[in-house]
Structure formats: structure tokens, C-alpha cells
Amino acid sequence: MSSKSVMALLGSAILAFYSSMAFSSKYFHPEPQSVIAQETYDQHITALWICLAIFIVVFGAMFYSILKHRKSVGHKAANFHHSTVVEIIWTAIPLLILIAMAFPATRTVVAMKDTSQPDITIKATGYQWMWGYDYLQGEGEGISFFSKLSTPVAQLEGKETKGENYLLEVDNNVVVPVGKKIRVITTANDVLHAWWVPAFGVKQDAIPGFIRDLWFTANKPGIFRGQCVELCGKDHGYMPIVVEVMEADKYAQWVAEKKKASAAVMNTAAVGN
């Protein structure tokens, strides 16, 4: 087999590896569900292609030289010294590639941090071991609830077979409308936690006494799962995050139901007094 066909084979194998959807969904990034997640995903893929191209050029040149100029076919060791031109070229090319990659990356990082003018603001508070959510601004303002792991204890103890969303399910989902800018303020009540939903490309520490924030705009309705990603104690693995994205009218309905439920609780409390 010629070195050219080896290269072609290697290239297509890597291509197939990365484009395989089965591989992508299981071991790779989840399918991006927000503008920022899409941008980071695209830049990641672009960087991989650039790496692949460099790999093929560098290793192609190396193996070609090794094979074609080997001693056994009569070649003698060359005798040359450094070339300033070549050194300038191989410094300039990577520099240009890096600059070309840095521009979109910087734009995305800046956009990631721009939490101004959200449609809805939700405070996420980390507790040992659950999340508390308070809707602070926008449609749903005033809604407040805790979100705890809902995986049955029998599954945790291994007495039942694990469900599809084992350790990634909660009693109360964070509900948001599709296509709206959602700002999530993160903080914590006891120790460090971190709020992470990979499909939206968001991850932020939740620090006691401090406020951090992030934002996302969900592309489509659905349920998206994440986890606490700052080791926070023995039940760190038992405080997942579930975001449910709804169409605007369904979201309005959810808000109305939540408000009615909390009004009922308030009334009972008042009667109790």
C-alpha cells in the first residue's frame, strides 16, 4: 500500500469517527440547544479539522521523507544547516492560524458573559443537596421552589433496575419558555456547588455569599439535564438539574398553575394562623 493511500485511509477513518452520530451522542458533546452552545460546538469542530489538516501535512511529509529517502534505496544523509526563511514560515503559519481561531472564540466568550437585558431571571441556589429556584424577574416572577432528586431509593440501593434518567431526574423541573433570554443567577447557601447544563453550553460556580450569572436561550422545547459539578459533600452526585423548555403558551399555563398553587399554600397558612 502506498503512503498516499495510507494517509487517505487514516483521514477517512478519523472523519467517520467524528461524524458518526452514535459516537457523538454517547461520548461527544450533546446536540447544542442554545446559540452559545452551537457556537462553541462549531468552533470545537473547526479546531479539530485544523488539527487534522496539520496532522496529515506534518506526518505526511515525515513519512514520505522517511520512506522515499531511506538508506536502503541508496540515499545518503543530507548535509544542511538552518534556513531563516523556513523558520519564519513555520512560525508565521501557526501564528496566523491561532489568530484566525482566536477571533470567533473571543467573540463567543464575550457573548457568553453578556447577561444584560434578560427576558426572565432565575436565581439558582445550591444547597446540600438540592437546588432552590426563585424567579426574580419576567414572566413567572415570584415563583419559588426546591428541586430535589426524584430517583427512587430502591434504585439507589440497587434493589430495582436503574431507570432511563437514573440520578438525572428531579421532582420540580426548572421551566423556561423557548426562544427567550434566560439569565440564571447562581449562589449557594452552604458550600460551593456549580450549575451545569451541557446542552445549553452553560456552567457556573455557585458560591456562598457571592453572585455569579450565566444566560441561555433555548432553541427548542424539550427536557435537558445537567448536574452539580463542584464536589459539595456526600450527596454531590444526587443533586441534578433538569430544565424543561416549553412553548410560550404552555409556559404561561405553567406560571398560572404555579401561582395558583402557591396562593393556595398562602391561604392555608393564613387560615392556620
Ligand SMILES: [Cu+2]
Ligand atoms: Cu452541589
